[in-house]
Amino acid sequence: MKLYDYAAAPNPRRVRIFLAEKNIQIETVQIDLAKLEQKSEAFLKLSPLGEVPLLQLDDGTCISQVHAICRYIEEVYPENPLLGRTPLEKALVESSNHQLNMNGIVAVADGFRNANPAFADRALPGPNAYAQIPALAERGLARVDHLFRDLDAHFANSEFVIGDYFSVADITAFTTIGFARWIKKTIPEDCVNLQRWYDQVNARPSAKA
């Protein structure tokens, strides 16, 4: 297995933390998104949509999308499960992870890509050109404010996203906090529960991945 990665970007980081939590070490290849290397002819042969992260299996098969890469890894390396241990827990992890992806990663991306001049006509990832929408950037900022408050309320009564079970949903939330700095959003000082959870996750060795 080989992971096409970009050290600075949030979505590849989600995969790297996932791998680190499962103690899996694999070869990585840097695709410099700042230099648009994901649009190079060579990379588009592997990933027609130019997607990073990308997991390439030993037979050459490629898997795109964070959720799908994590699913494959969990299936092949079931130890230290991060996608749930029972049918109910698997469903609750998937529900929270999906919501955190939408309200966290996607919201920050809206805020970032619709305001940064480097993303003119690249407001959405992928091959199609979409113009920036300033109001969508603003909405992204507002959604992140809501998310911080919602997470703070949640962590008042819960160690992790799903009770005392550390899961991929914590990785998504944790990566969102780092990504939010790109739009100058940091945990509000009075969100002490969210800060407690963040410090706890940040102290795990995987946080350095």
Added chain:
Amino acid sequence: MKLYDYAAAPNPRRVRIFLAEKNIQIETVQIDLAKLEQKSEAFLKLSPLGEVPLLQLDDGTCISQVHAICRYIEEVYPENPLLGRTPLEKALVESSNHQLNMNGIVAVADGFRNANPAFADRALPGPNAYAQIPALAERGLARVDHLFRDLDAHFANSEFVIGDYFSVADITAFTTIGFARWIKKTIPEDCVNLQRWYDQVNARPSAKA
């Protein structure tokens, strides 16, 4: 198990088709979204975010989000698997399903909710008020046009989304086509491959669910 459902809406329909494909019959309770019944005190006790579809287990536990509900059902009723049969297939289904959700269901929802007067200040589902963004409605329409073309090209060489295996990704794409009528988008006449696939899926008994 009990499914809180709304017959007219696309996301509950995805779950109903999923259940029908697996030959599972469960009790359903209609929550009339047009009458904002999802915001009633009684329903918010079950689903604090007012989410439909919602699966309630016999012990009262509730699972929200289409992907999570389907995951639970697949875990508990593994026959006729719709989320993949091997680790690789599970990953490919998840990757395609996620992309179709974003480029299909979410894109149509952007087009619909940001233009329909009934959704003023409800441009996103959930408890927070977000104003409509007309440019986002426009972008939703454009994304659906792209999706039709991309799917047409895909189905030129593939029976279903994932080769000859009917999966949840086909359900997401199929439901998107129906949902797209809400923004007056129908399969373009020259998209004959997409139309062939649509007719084939529409002929399955589950399409009536």
